[in-house]
Amino acid sequence: MDGQGLPPQDGPAIVAGGGGVDKQVPDTAIFGRMAQPNIRWYSISLDTLRGAGMFLVVLLLVVAAFFGYRNWESWALERQATSLVQESQDLEAQLLARGELAVYGDELATGREFLRQALAARDAGDVRTTVEEARRARDVLASILLNLEGKGDEGEARFITVHGNVEFRRAGTDDWEEARNRVGLRSGDRVRTNTNGSADIMFSDGTFYTVSPNSSIVITRPAGGGQGNEQTVEMEHGWINLTTSENAARVATPDAEARVSQDSEAFVTYEEQTRRGRIAAVRGAVEVTNGAGQTRSLDELEQVVQQGSLLSETRALPSRPQLMVPPDKREIDGDAREVTLSWQAVSGATGYTLQVSRNKLFTNNIIDDTGRRKTSARLGIRGDGNFMWRVAAEGREQELGPWSNTRNFRIPSHKSAESGEDQTPPELTIESASGYGSIFIVEGKTEAGASVVVNGESVKVNADGSFTKTIQLAGEGWSVIEVRAQDAWGNAVDRRRRVFIDGSP
16 A cells, blocks of 8 residues: 555545455444444353352252152152051051950941051052051051050040141140140140141040030049049030940030930030030930939930020931942042032931031031032032041031931042143151150141141141141151151152150160
8 A cells, every 4th residue: 555554434444455465454444433343241250150050050959859759759658558557457466465345346446447448448559548547547546555555645535536726735734735646635634626626535434525626625524423434524615426435424514414325426516605505315325414403314316405504305316317329438530520429318307418528527628518408419529539528417407417427439640741730749848856755846847738747647737838746756766757748639748857766864
């Protein structure tokens, strides 16, 4: 070139070459302002890169743990079922070998029936039902053995099955405690159930109580020592069912007292605000008295209404409905999601109450329908698993008669990507497992609405998913606490905590 140099930055782009060699001109010079590069620079700190890397690592670990637990779940459930069945069979063998079970004949029959159902479910490959039925068998059989041997907490009675919010308060104290299976009750102890709570309680003489939701009772001894070995319960409000064995039992309301004869079945209700109650004999005989000296003798399927301190004349009680379809333990087509229930009509009934639940104490019912005129119902069921149902006939004043026997039906799980059902197990965390010798207090949290089992025992789950369970472990040294949470779709997750039992004094 002639020494003129590069063209001005603001001028047009001109490139001249000489000797066959082009001079390299910067792009910004060639294209002027029209070619100014649109480049923005960003800076990323090293800490940010490290944080992102840690997040990815944690995410990968969570995914790996999730699939690991899903693969381990089936093995753990089968292991739990085998353990519970073996434990129940061992307890059954111990009881049958004792030869002194006349007092606990009904309870032994109940425990053995639960065991039979567990074995049938195991043979059918239904592992979850095997766990549920074997756990029930274990609880009933173990409680009988504890009573016979005088072990565990001393007292007149013992919790057998607890479901939902159930509490008890020791005599002379102000603190309410969570009720647990096999905990003993003494004279003066109070028991109360919330709206979603119910409990089975067995006395040392074989008398068996079921305390319904929204009830409050006091364990007492009869005034003046009573007759023989009779046990007494003071009922403050609610509904209780009881079955006696070799001894009679007494139930006192604020204004009356019912003496239930041996080998009888009865129920007592009382409303604190209206001072109204009902006392009925379902089987056997009941004698009712009040403070004014009135007496009523009830035979099978008879009742008396208490209004304040007055007793009505004896009235007929609607009989127990007989369930028809589906047969007990019928498996329903899971694709249909519809179940038809039917029962025989009861003479003189003005209506029927139908209950469907996931637990045998019928708390937190899926269906609780009163005043039904028909003797059948067609239900649409969400979710899968085991369901229980029962029916009671209503009398002319809408009072309930005795409940029918309970039947089960099962909707199998059909989980697939196309089904649209929830296939994700619930969250489950064991927050602590504090030990006091062989006693451990387990605290944790799961998703709201899920059920929780700790070492085979059901746990009350609070509305926010938190739970606390006290358990007793056998032996010394290292042991394992197993916690299982299951949602309404049948999705389950297990957690284990290894603990050390110090047997030194």
